[in-house]
Amino acid sequence: xxxxxTATGPxxxTATKPGFAKRLSGxxxxxxxQMTIKARELxxxxxxxxxxxxxxxxxxxxxxxxxxxxxAALHGDTKYxxxxxxxxxxxxxxxxxxxxxxxxxxxxxxxxxxxxKQCLFxxxxxxxxxxxxxxxxxxxxxxxxxxxxxxxAEPVLVTCPQNxxxxxxxxxxxxxxxPRTKWLILNNPNNPTGACCSAAEIAAIAEVMRKHPHVxxxxxxxxEHLVFDGFRFSTFAEVAPDLKDRTLTVTxxxxxxxxxxxxxxxxxxxxxxxxxxxVMQGQATAGISTVGQAAAAAALDGPQDGVEEQIVAxxxxxxxxxxxxxxxxxxxxxxxxxxxxxxxxxxxCLGKTTxxxxxxxxxxxxxxxxLEEQYVATVHGAAYHMSPxxxxxxxxxDDELAEGLRRIQTFCEGLx
Amino acid sequence: xxxxxERLDRxxxxxxxxxxTVARRMTAEGKNVISLxxxxxxxxxxxxxxxxxxxxxxxxxxxxxxxxxTQGLxxxxxxxxxxxxxxxxxxEEVMVSTGAKQVLFNAMxxxxxxxxxxxxxxPCWVSYPDIVTLADGKPVLVPCSQNxxxxxxxxxxxxxxxxxxxxxxxxxxxxxxxxxxxxxxxxPICEVLMRHPHVWALTDDIYxxxxxxxxxPSTIVAVEPRLKDRTLTVHxxxxxxxxxxxxxxxxxxxxxxxxxxxxxxxxxxxxxxxIAQAAAIEALTGQQETVEEMRxxxxxxxxxxxxxxxxxxxxxxxxxxxxxxxYPSIVGCIGKTSKGGTLIKDDEAxxxxxLAEEGVATVHGAAFCYPGxxxxxxxxATEQLRDACTRIQRFCQGLH
Numbered sequence: 001x002x003x004x005x006t007a008t009g010p011x012x013x014t015a016t017k018p019g020f021a022k023r024l025s026g027x028x029x030x031x032x033x034q035m036t037i038k039a040r041e042l043x044x045x046x047x048x049x050x051x052x053x054x055x056x057x058x059x060x061x062x063x064x065x066x067x068x069x070x071x072a073a074l075h076g077d078t079k080y081x082x083x084x085x086x087x088x089x090x091x092x093x094x095x096x097x098x099x100x101x102x103x104x105x106x107x108x109x110x111x112x113x114x115x116x117k118q119c120l121f122x123x124x125x126x127x128x129x130x131x132x133x134x135x136x137x138x139x140x141x142x143x144x145x146x147x148x149x150x151x152x153a154e155p156v157l158v159t160c161p162q163n164x165x166x167x168x169x170x171x172x173x174x175x176x177x178x179p180r181t182k183w184l185i186l187n188n189p190n191n192p193t194g195a196c197c198s199a200a201e202i203a204a205i206a207e208v209m210r211k212h213p214h215v216x217x218x219x220x221x222x223x224e225h226l227v228f229d230g231f232r233f234s235t236f237a238e239v240a241p242d243l244k245d246r247t248l249t250v251t252x253x254x255x256x257x258x259x260x261x262x263x264x265x266x267x268x269x270x271x272x273x274x275x276x277x278x279v280m281q282g283q284a285t286a287g288i289s290t291v292g293q294a295a296a297a298a299a300l301d302g303p304q305d306g307v308e309e310q311i312v313a314x315x316x317x318x319x320x321x322x323x324x325x326x327x328x329x330x331x332x333x334x335x336x337x338x339x340x341x342x343x344x345x346x347x348x349c350l351g352k353t354t355x356x357x358x359x360x361x362x363x364x365x366x367x368x369x370x371l372e373e374q375y376v377a378t379v380h381g382a383a384y385h386m387s388p389x390x391x392x393x394x395x396x397x398d399d400e401l402a403e404g405l406r407r408i409q410t411f412c413e414g415l416x
Numbered sequence: 417x418x419x420x421x422e423r424l425d426r427x428x429x430x431x432x433x434x435x436x437t438v439a440r441r442m443t444a445e446g447k448n449v450i451s452l453x454x455x456x457x458x459x460x461x462x463x464x465x466x467x468x469x470x471x472x473x474x475x476x477x478x479x480x481x482x483x484x485x486t487q488g489l490x491x492x493x494x495x496x497x498x499x500x501x502x503x504x505x506x507x508e509e510v511m512v513s514t515g516a517k518q519v520l521f522n523a524m525x526x527x528x529x530x531x532x533x534x535x536x537x538x539p540c541w542v543s544y545p546d547i548v549t550l551a552d553g554k555p556v557l558v559p560c561s562q563n564x565x566x567x568x569x570x571x572x573x574x575x576x577x578x579x580x581x582x583x584x585x586x587x588x589x590x591x592x593x594x595x596x597x598x599x600x601x602x603x604p605i606c607e608v609l610m611r612h613p614h615v616w617a618l619t620d621d622i623y624x625x626x627x628x629x630x631x632x633p634s635t636i637v638a639v640e641p642r643l644k645d646r647t648l649t650v651h652x653x654x655x656x657x658x659x660x661x662x663x664x665x666x667x668x669x670x671x672x673x674x675x676x677x678x679x680x681x682x683x684x685x686x687x688x689x690x691i692a693q694a695a696a697i698e699a700l701t702g703q704q705e706t707v708e709e710m711r712x713x714x715x716x717x718x719x720x721x722x723x724x725x726x727x728x729x730x731x732x733x734x735x736x737x738x739x740x741x742x743y744p745s746i747v748g749c750i751g752k753t754s755k756g757g758t759l760i761k762d763d764e765a766x767x768x769x770x771l772a773e774e775g776v777a778t779v780h781g782a783a784f785c786y787p788g789x790x791x792x793x794x795x796x797a798t799e800q801l802r803d804a805c806t807r808i809q810r811f812c813q814g815l816h
Contacts, residue, residue: 013579015614018646020676021527021551027679033483054480061478069691073469078461078661114514114685121684129421146683150525151421261478261690263514276420279427283543283550284521285514289689290661291469 026149030142031383032391035367039377049375050404052392055191057340059258061295062306068298069291077294081287084278085112085266092297093266100224101238103249105268111277112288112296116222116252116265121147122277122284123218123248123267124183128153132182135215137168138385139343141191145385156181157385162334162345166193170204174211183216184209186236189223192384192391193343194318194336196227199234206240216273217243221251222265225307227338228315237268245270255340256307257299264288264296314340317394317401324405325392328412340395343381346388355414363388374407426549431542431783435767439777450804451777452792455591457740459658461695462706468698472691481687484678485512485666489693492700493666497649500625503637505649505668511677512696514688516622516652516665521547522677522684523618523648523667524583528553532582537568539743539786541591553582557785562734562745566593570604577608583616584609588635589623592784592791593743594718594736596627599634606640616673617647622665623739625656625707628715631737637668645670655740656707657699662692714740717794717801724805725792728812740795743781747788755814763787773814774807 035053043049072078084090090110097103097110113119120143128134130152136144138157145155158176160166173184186205189196197205209217219236227233237244252265267277318335321342325333330348346366353359358369367380367390381389394401418425435453442449484490490507497503513519520543528534528551536544538557545555558576560568573584586605589596597605609617617636624633637644652665667674687693718735721742725733730748746766753759758769763780767790770776781789794801 013581013612013614018582018614018616019527020672021525021529023529024526024676024679027683029483029679029682033682056480060476066473066478070470070473073461073466073695076460078466078659080456080660114688117683118685125421126424127419127421129423143683150680150683259478260480261687263685263687263689272419276424279424280550283427283517283547285518285663285685287661287663289514289663289692291691292689 023150023152027146032379035371035377035379038371042371042375047375049377050400050407051377052396052401052404053377053379054393054395056260057255057258057310057395058397059310061259061262062257062299062302064302065257065259065295065299069295072291072294077290079290081290081293083282083287084274085110085288086290086293089293089297092300093268096300097249097268101235101249103235103237103268106271108271109274110266110268111274111281112264112266112293113281114263114265114285114288115254116220116250117143118281118285119250119265119267119277120144120218120220122280123273124148125151126276126280127216127273128182131180133178133180134183134185135173135176135181136185137173139166139190139192139381139389140185140187140384142383144185159386160195165334166190166195166336166343167197167201168205170208173205174208177212177215179214181212181215183218185218185220187220188233188235189227189336189338191223191339192341192379192381193334194339194341196231196233196337199232199239202234202236202239206236206243209240209243217247219247219249221249223255223339224251225256226311226314226340228311228318231337233338248273253296253299258310259295259299262292262295264292314394317398318342320398320402321392321394321405324402324409328409330412330415340393342392342394343389344392346390349412349415350388352415354411360415363390366390370408370411374411376404376407423550423552427546432779434764435771435777435779438768438771442771442775447775449771449775449777450796450800450807452794452796452804453777453779454793454795456660456795457655457658457710458795458797459710461659461662462657464702465657465659465695465699468702469691469695472694477690477694479690481690481693483682483687484674485510485688486693489697492697493668496651496700497668501621501635501638501649503635503644503649503668509671509674510666510668511674512664512666512688512693513681514665514685515654515663516620516650517543518681518685519650519665519667519677520544520618520620522680523673524548524551524553526673526676526680527616528582531580533578533580534583534585535573535576535581536585539566539590539592539781539784539789541587542783542785544585544587545785559786560595565734566590566595566743567597567601568605570608573605574608577612577615579614581612581615583618585618585620586636587620589627589633589736589738591623591739592741592779594739594741596631596633596737598632599639602634602636602639606636606643609643610640615646617643618650619647620650622650622652622655626711626714626740627738628718629737633738648673653696653699658710659695659699662689662695664688664692664696714794717798718742720798721792721794721801721805724802725808728809730812730815731808740793742792742794743789744792745789749812749815750788752815754811760815763790766790770808770811774811776804776807
C-alpha cells in the first residue's frame with residue numbers, strides 16, 4: 001500500500017471513460033448459457049422449443065435436503081458461517097469421501113464452496129501465475145480454460161479422440177507437460193462427452209504423473225455417481241494414494257442430488273492447498289449460504305435411493321439418445337459410460353444444405369439451424385474445444401427428449 | 417515451484433487472528449467473554465423472509481437461476497434503489513452476487529490491470545485493499561481524521577487522483593467508523609469526480625438503512641446523476657435484514673460494467689443460492705417495519721456505548737451517524753501499563769490486554785489500516801453492552 005500521490009499536476013489521464021481489465025478479454029459467457037438464452041427467447045415468442053442444452057437434472061432436490069433447509073431457516077441458522085464451510089457439513093463430506101472413495105481427509109483438508117465451480121476457481125486463482133500452463137484434456141467443460149485465462153496463464157489442450165472413447169491417452173498428457181505446467185485437470189465422467197476413465201486407465205495416467213512431481217492433479221468428479229452398465233467409478237487419489245498430497249478431489253451435490261440452484265460444491269486436498277483456496281474464497285465471497293449447507297449435509301447423510309432412480313432414468317435416456325442419433329443420417333454417436341450428455345459427431349452433415357436453404361459449414365451452423373428450423377436447442381462441440389460435434393443433454397423428460405431426437409432425425413433427413 | 421500464486425502471496429495474513437484465537441480459547445475455558453468484534457446484527461432474520469424461503473423450498477426453486485440473479489430479484493433490487501435512494505436502475509443494470517463482497521471482487525477483477533490505483537478512504541474494511549491487491553491493483557489509502565468525523569475531504573481526494581487511478585471506493589456509512597456522508601458531504605466529492613472522467617466510483621451503501629438522529633443518507637448517483645454511467649452502487653440484505661448467512665449482495669451500474677462482472681461470476685460461482693434469492697425478494701419488497709425496529713434499537717445502543725466509552729479515561733469516542741460500530745481513539749491509553757502489568761504500546765496491545773484482563777473482545781484499529789483506535793460493534797444485546805462498557809471503563813481506570 002502506498003501513500004496518496006501528493007505531487008501537483010501529474011499528466012492528465014485523457015481517457016474519457018474508465019476501462020476494463022485485460023484478464024477479461026477472451027472470457028465469454030458460456031456457449032451453453034448463450035444457447036439457453038436463445039432458446040428461451042424463441043419460447044417466449046411462442047415457438048415449441050425443446051431445450052437439450054442444460055447441465056441440470058430435471059429431478060427435484062431430495063426431501064431430506066429441503067426439510068433440513070427449512071429447519072435451518074426456522075432455527076435461525078442464518079448468521080455468517082465459517083469461510084471454509086460449517087463443521088457439520090465438513091463432517092458429512094468426510095464420511096462421503098470415505099464411503100464412496102475410501103479417501104481419508106481431515107476437516108482442515110476439506111473446503112466447501114459455491115458449487116464445484118468455485119472450488120476450481122479458488123484452486124486455479126490461488127496457484128496459477130501469468131505464464132504458467134494448465135493441461136486440459138478436451139473436449140472439456142469450457143470453464144476450465146476460461147479460469148486459466150483469467151490468471152493470464154496458458155491452457156494447454158490435449159485432444160481425446162472419439163476413437164479412444166474421448167479419453168486422454170497417457171502419452172499425450174506426458175508430451176503436453178513442461179516445466180511451467182502447474183496442473184492437470186481430469187473430469188470423470190466428462191462434460192460434454194460422458195466418457196469415464198476406468199481405474200486401470202487412471203492408473204496409467206498416474207504413472208505419467210509420477211514422472212512430473214511439480215504438477216498438481218485436479219480430479220473433477222461432479223458426475224461420479226452417474227455411471228451405467230455396472231461401470232465402477234474411481235477417483236485419482238483413490239487409484240494413486242501416493243499422489244494424494246498433490247491431488248485435489250472436487251465434487252458436489254448439484255448433479256447427484258439435483259441441487260444445482262443451491263450452489264454447494266466441495267473439495268478434499270492437502271492442507272496447504274485447502275488453506276490457500278480458503279484465503280482466495282475469503283476474498284471472493286466469504287462463506288456459503290447456510291441453508292444450502294444444511295441441505296447438502298442432509299443430502300450426503302440421508303438415504304441414497306433417489307440417486308439409484310436417477311441413474312436408471314439417465315441410462316434409459318442415454319440408450320434412447322444414442323440409438324436415435326445413430327439412426328439419423330450423417331450422425332454417429334458414441335455410447336458413453338456416464339454423466340447426462342451424449343456427444344454425437346455431425347461430420348456427415350457438413351457441406352450440406354438444410355430444407356430452409358442454410359449451408360452447414362461447421363458444427364455451430366448445425367446447432368443454429370437445428371434451433372431455428374426444428375426448435376431443438378443443443379450446444380456445438382467447438383464450445384468444448386472439439387468439432388464437429390453437438391452436446392446433447394439427457395437431463396430432460398423422456399417424451400421431450402424423444403421428440404427432440406425425432407426432430408433431429410427429420411432435420412438430417414432434409415439435408416441435401 | 418511455489419504452490420501459491422503471487423497474487424495470493426500479496427494478501428497479508430489477517431491481523432485479527434491473534435485476538436480471535438485468544439477469545440476462542442478463553443470461551444472454551446469457560447471464561448465470561450463478551451464479543452464486541454462481530455460484523456453482523458444479533459437479530460434473527462425476520463419471519464416473513466424465512467417464510468418466503470420456505471415457500472420457495474415448497475415450490476422447488478432449487479434449479480440454476482440466471483447467473484446475475486432471477487428476474488424477480490433484479491426487479492426487486494431496482495425497486496429498492498428507487499424507493500430508498502431515488503435512483504433508477506433497469507433490471508439489466510442490476511447484478512446479484514454471493515454477498516456484497518463478491519460484488520466488489522467481481523468489479524475489481526473485471527477492471528483492474530497491474531499497477532492501477534484504487535483510492536480508499538481509511539479507516540476502511542480490510543477487504544477493500546485486500547481485494548484490490550488480489551486483482552493486481554494498488555490500494556491508495558487516504559486517511560480521514562477523527563477531527564473531520566472520519567470523512568474524506570474533497571481536496572484530499574483530488575490530491576490522490578493520478579492518471580493511474582481506476583476507482584474511488586467509498587463506504588457510506590462506513591465500517592469501522594460509522595461515518596455517514598449526507599448529500600451535502602457528497603457534493604464536493606462528486607465535483608472532484610466529475611473532473612476526472614477516467615475514474616470509476618464505487619459506493620458501498622450496505623449500512624445505509626441503519627442511520628441515526630437527523631442524519632439523512634445519500635449516495636453518489638442521487639447527488640450527481642451525471643456520474644451514473646461510471647458508478648457502481650453496491651448494497652445487500654445482510655445488515656438491514658439480519659441476513660448475513662444467506663449471502664446475498666447486489667449492485668446497480670452501467671450495463672457494460674454489469675456485463676463484465678456477470679462474465680466473471682459465470683466463471684467463478686454462477687448464480688447465488690436460489691432459495692436465498694427468493695428470501696431476498698421478500699426482504700426488499702415485503703414489510704419494512706422490522707428494519708425500523710432494529711434501527712431504533714441500534715440507535716439506543718449507540719447512544720449508550722458512546723456515552724459510556726467517553727467516561728473511560730484515555731478514550732475519546734465520536735458519535736457516528738450510522739452502521740453498528742463506534743471507533744474510539746485509545747491514544748490516551750498508549751504508553752501506560754494495565755493492572756495485569758501489560759505495557760499498552762499500541763492499539764493491538766490495548767485490545768489484547770482488554771480481552772485477557774476483562775474478557776471483552778474488540779478489533780484493533782490497525783486491522784482497519786488506521787491504528788490508535790479500536791472498533792466496538794454494538795450488535796449485541798443492550799445489557800451485554802452495558803456490562804462490556806463497564807469493564808472497559810474499569811480497564812482504563814486501572815491503567816497507570
